Amino acid sequence: QVQLVQSGGEVKKPGASVKVSCKASRYTFTSYGISWVRQAPGQGLEWLGSISGYNGKTKYAQQIQGRVTMTADTSTTTASLELRSLRSDDTAVYYCARDQDASGTYSNVNYFDYWGQGTLVTVSS
Amino acid sequence: DIQMTQSPSSLSASVGDRVSITCRASQSINTYLNWYQQEPGKAPKLLIYAASNLLSGVPSRFSGSGSGADFTLTISSLQPEDFATYYCQQTYSSPPTFGGGTRLE
Numbered sequence: 001q002v003q004l005v006q007s008g009g010e011v012k013k014p015g016a017s018v019k020v021s022c023k024a025s026r027y028t029f030t031s032y033g034i035s036w037v038r039q040a041p042g043q044g045l046e047w048l049g050s051i052s053g054y055n056g057k058t059k060y061a062q063q064i065q066g067r068v069t070m071t072a073d074t075s076t077t078t079a080s081l082e083l084r085s086l087r088s089d090d091t092a093v094y095y096c097a098r099d100q101d102a103s104g105t106y107s108n109v110n111y112f113d114y115w116g117q118g119t120l121v122t123v124s125s
Numbered sequence: 126d127i128q129m130t131q132s133p134s135s136l137s138a139s140v141g142d143r144v145s146i147t148c149r150a151s152q153s154i155n156t157y158l159n160w161y162q163q164e165p166g167k168a169p170k171l172l173i174y175a176a177s178n179l180l181s182g183v184p185s186r187f188s189g190s191g192s193g194a195d196f197t198l199t200i201s202s203l204q205p206e207d208f209a210t211y212y213c214q215q216t217y218s219s220p221p222t223f224g225g226g227t228r229l230e
Contacts, residue, residue, distance in 0.1 A: 035221075037169075045161075045169065045212055045223040061220050095168055106219040111159045113180065115168035 002027045004034075004096050004116035011122045017084040020119045022096030024077045029053045033099040034072060034079040035112055038092040046092075050099055051079060057104025086123045093118040127151050127215050131224035138229060142203045146227045148196045148213035157217040160189055160198045163226075164209045172211075173198065203229075 007021040022034060035050040049060035051070040058070050069082045079096055097112035128151040138144050148158065156176035161169040171180050173189035176196060186201040200207055213224040 044226050045214075047221050047223070059219060097169075108155075108157045108216050108218065109175070110157075110216040110221065111171055111174040111214075112161075112169075113171045113174075115170070118168050 002098065002114040004098065004114055006094075006096060006116040006119045009120040009122070011124065012086050013125055014086055014088060014123055016086050016123075017082060018086060018121050019080055019082045020094050020096075020121065022079045022081075022116050024053075024079065024098070027098070029072075029074055029077040031102050033101045033104070034070075035097050035099045036070065036081045037095045037097060037112070039095070039118075040089070040092040043092075048081070048094075050101065052102050052104035053077075053079070054102040055104050059104075059106060083121075086121075088123050091121065091123045093120050095119075126220055127154060127218060127222055129213055129215055129222050129224035131211075131213055131227050133227060134225065135228040135230060138203055140203050140205055144200050144203060144229065146198045146211055146213075146229075148191075148198070148224050150194045150196075150215055150217075153193045154215045154217035156192045157215055158189075158191065158196045159214045159216065160187075161212045161214065162207075162209050163212065169212065 003025045005023045033052045036048040051058045051072045067084045072079045096116040098114040100110045101107040130149045158176045160173040163169040177189045210226045210228045
């Protein structure tokens with residue numbers, strides 16, 4: 001069974017950075033992408049961006065572009081999300097999810113079929 | 126960005142009921158529409174992709190329909206484990222966007 005295991009929860013001060021990792025296993029990492037989705041407390045789902053496991057190409061949501069970097073290490077089959085200049089409204093559970101797009105260019109034939117367990121990032125002074 | 130609007134935002138139902146949840150896109154999205162189920166404190170789970178394709182292992186009481194801008198998720202006979210929040214998602218264009226969710230209670 002495909003597994004995505006995320007790193008543990010983080011508490012950060014405003015202005016700091018956070019890095020969340022997502023270890024993938026039991027599938028061919030380079031044949032899929034990884035998307036990141038967050039969910040603020042009591043709120044809905046927000047797509048943050050995606051990275052190709054094949055060529056490392058990224059796409060970021062406009063609202064966090066400039067503050068985010070997504071990476072993928074094929075040797076360890078681990079994807080990571082780094083978010084900088086944290087604000088209180090970045091407090092959320094961050095999920096990684098396997099997506100069907102390995103090309104790195106946007107494909108509309110896509111869905112997120114496996115998800116990590118989620119990582120709570122709390123931004124508070 | 127394409128806006129996804131779900132209705133109702135919450136729905137009260139009982140075990141054995143047939144329920145339907147609607148998702149409307151702000152423009153035509155063909156059939157690039159997925160449905161997810163999320164239980165409290167857990168990650169979302171994919172149920173249906175491309176509007177009507179049931180993911181392997183998902184019970185057949187779940188079904189999806191629609192094309193263009195209007196879509197429906199139907200649960201034919203509610204089971205206790207189905208009380209959760211449901212989200213639609215469009216992948217027609219980037220960024221992929223989610224509906225606001227429908228809480229089934």
